[in-house]
Amino acid sequence: MRKLIFSLVALFIGVSSICAQVQELPLDPAVRVGKLENGMTYYIRHNEKPKGQASFYIYHDVGAVQEDDDQQGLAHFLEHMAFNGSKNLPDKQMIEKLETIGVQFGNNLNAFTSWDCTQYMIMDCPVTDEKNIDLALLILHDWSQFISLESEEIDSERGVIMEELRTRDGAQLRAQNNMFKHLFKGSIYAERNLIGYLDGLKSFERSSLENFYKKWYRPEYQTLVIVGDINVDQIEAKIKALMADIPASPADAAQKEVVEVPATEEPIISVFTDKELTRSNVQMFARRNALIPKQYKNTMDAYFIDYLNIFASQMISNRFDEIAHEADAPFIGGGMSEGGIGICPTMEATSFSATAHEGRTAEAFRAMYTEMERMRRHGFTAGEFERVRQEMLRWAERSYTNRNDVTNGEYAQRYLDNYAEGTPMMDAETEWQLDQMILNSLTVDQVNQAYLQMVKPNENLVIIVNSPEKEGVVVPTAEELKAIMAEVAASEIAPYEDDMVYEPLIDPAVELAGSAVVNTTTNDSLEFTEWTLANGIKVIVRPSTLKADEVQIVASSKGGCSLLSDEEYYQGAFLGTVMGQSGIGKFSSTELSKQLSGKSAYAGVGIDSYEHAVQGGGSPKDIETILQLMYLNFTSPRFDQKDLDKIKKQYVPYFTNMEKDPNYICSKEFQKTLYGNHPHRQITSVAQIEALNLDILKSAHSKLYGYADDFRFVIVGNVDLETLKPLVEKYIGSLPTSDAVKYDVVDDGVRYAGTVTKDFTAKMQQPKVSVRLVYTGEMEDNAKNRLIVDLLSRALDSRYMISIREEKGGTYGVGVQGMVEKYPVENYFMAIYFDTNEQLADELIAICDAEIKKIAKSGPLAEDIAKAKEFLQKNYHNVLENNGGWMSAITRLYEEGYNYKEEYLGILESVTAKDVKKFAKKLLKDNNRTLVVMRPEAAAE
Structure with a gap:
């Protein structure tokens, strides 16, 4: 492996210089990196994007592949439990305290679990008050070693996670699980699906979860990242003091195993079909062990090889794009990527993919494999290379120009990547100089030679075909795919022809009269x-x-x-x-x-x-x-008929297949019911695509x-x-103008249907019930009313989190969306939506209505309104720290005479709990309640 690295780098710097280049690239001096005596790492940086806020992360270098067979899904389950009580913040105090300072659960407070890692984050936390800093650090401390794992909370969370599995278990997840089973065959990566299985989630013992937690949540596998408007010295001192009670692991503590995926001599080929898939695609992975171990990632070698990969990937993807736009192209789009596959750090691949036109998967694979072979035989052209070089130079220049505008989250991701993968984290000046040096020295011949070394057909190949399970759609067999590879290898393939000529965008013959x-x-x-x-x-x-x-x-x-x-x-x-x-x-x-x-x-x-x-x-x-x-x-x-024909070929089969997707079916019925089947509120359909003219x-x-x-x-x-x-x-x-033409809104008669219930069944592979509940009515569109509606939606969101998710374990989450619309007539719209199981669906719908009635009778909880206002105040300042926010503010001023900058906070302060209560009463009084419920077809028997 090191021999291949040596040869790739030699393409650039010459053999005599290699020894000098294996030194590590310099770290950005603006970030403080350290390690505590117990083995915990930390990264701290001062940054003011946005001002007065900071983001706090704890990254655990463990995930689903550390689970034992009887612990499947528990790495993810543990992530959920981290929000359900800890040593210093029992029960739901963590969420409650953070929301009082404008840190919203799900928005700013979140986590994720992957195969090799688990990450928790507190983002955009106000830090002008030191107490908020102390709270955030205390939470990181508790996430390290002090999650409570109360039995009652575990049992409550079982239902939530089972509903998460029910919600996520669609065709795409099934296709992904199948791909991983073959791509990582022979390793534990092929056996772990992150979320687990229903039977295991229902029945695992608390001790299994606790064993995983105590075995793997250890300081030597953890890093803290804190970036924001903070004092670096102060944060470092606080970390050292607060984390001192976290003990170092004993000498005999379990160690993470380095998992490698076994190579194969014969291609692994999988043809996967699913009734709910909407498109056919084919992927080919030329696998290999990772070229550069983690300890070498922060070197000139690795940085240069990354550029080789980027150039090759971009040039071949550009060729795929050209093919996709040909009149009789077999695929809609495709491309190549080079390097890590994502979940297995010891394996990389040169990956090719193509999304095929329906019934043409074999042709798409032939075209894809031919392009791979074309590049192996003839390489890339100087013109292709130069276009990508200019793109990369421009990208690097923009990155350098924006060096003072990097957000807290962007910096944090760099440091998390450095910890997890060893990737560089240079200062902007050094990175810009290095980028220029490489981009101005690299040649197309170097990329061509590197491509030949990295892409070797028939070595350790995995080919995955995904296709809708549909009558009349022919899917290639493994033997047919092998035959195509042999035929392409034996065929004559002409070099790529690059006939690009630069021309002005606007014909010089066009006279632009202009206007002063x-x-x-x-x-x-x-x-x-x-x-x-x-x-x-x-x-x-x-x-x-x-x-x-x-x-x-x-x-x-x-x-x-x-x-x-x-x-x-x-x-x-x-x-x-x-x-x-x-x-x-x-x-x-x-x-x-x-x-x-x-x-x-x-x-x-x-x-x-x-x-x-x-x-x-x-x-x-x-x-x-x-x-x-x-x-x-x-x-x-x-407008070109050939282009339009290609669009129809692309979208007609897609929307035909969408008719079997439960989510599409639900959306279609919801739209029809909500708007009384108005012709201007139909979801995109095959008929609409076929009618394009x-x-x-x-x-x-x-x-x-x-x-x-x-x-x-x-x-x-x-x-x-x-x-x-x-x-x-x-x-x-x-631009042409005319006094005779004036644009304005035309009332096209679209109205909400009012009180309607639509309860229907649909075929689905993973049984679930989807609920869409909407209240509508007349309301003037102005800034205060928009805030009243927003505050009610946030108050309901808080109540449903407790009554439906936590107490009933009935859904992964209830979405609440409130808005005021100006056109075609002024209306409010309050939508509540969730997925659940057949046993709880009707009970949860009743709870949705009951929570609205509670607010209409007694008003929202004071703490819910206070938390919502705190978040909105923080968000106001963030909006005015980006150009898009100012664009919106200017638009508001012209359209309704409302000065967001000057008026928003005052209007927000003026909205009271009584206003929210009054609006909840209006929902019930107007009684325009539209309910759409989709149940699995079997439930109708």
């Missing part, structure tokens, strides 16, 4: 400038340094699909998809991607029921390109984007007004 700025106003509160152009278009610009290398542009207008005829309605809804896959102007989507190599610029249309827009963005350095793309989306959409799509685009004077352009980002102004005048000023 004729009026300028400013807004001191939201710090923007408004330009009115001679063609009538208003452009609002807010220069911002919140992110050094970012600009966002949105051009929006009222109307959306409501402006279209019934025939055009769903054509308009699909317009963004069609344009996105077709390209723009004279360029197909693949040609456009090549033209934009080395630039950070994008634009596309977005259309919903009552608004349509063109959205763009990227780097301020590429602002002219962004504006050109915006201009072309208005003036030069590209080039002339109608053109007509819809012309109606929505033919004239731009009713569009409001908002630009937020690191732009200079004087530099931007002539570009705005040139491109936005050249």
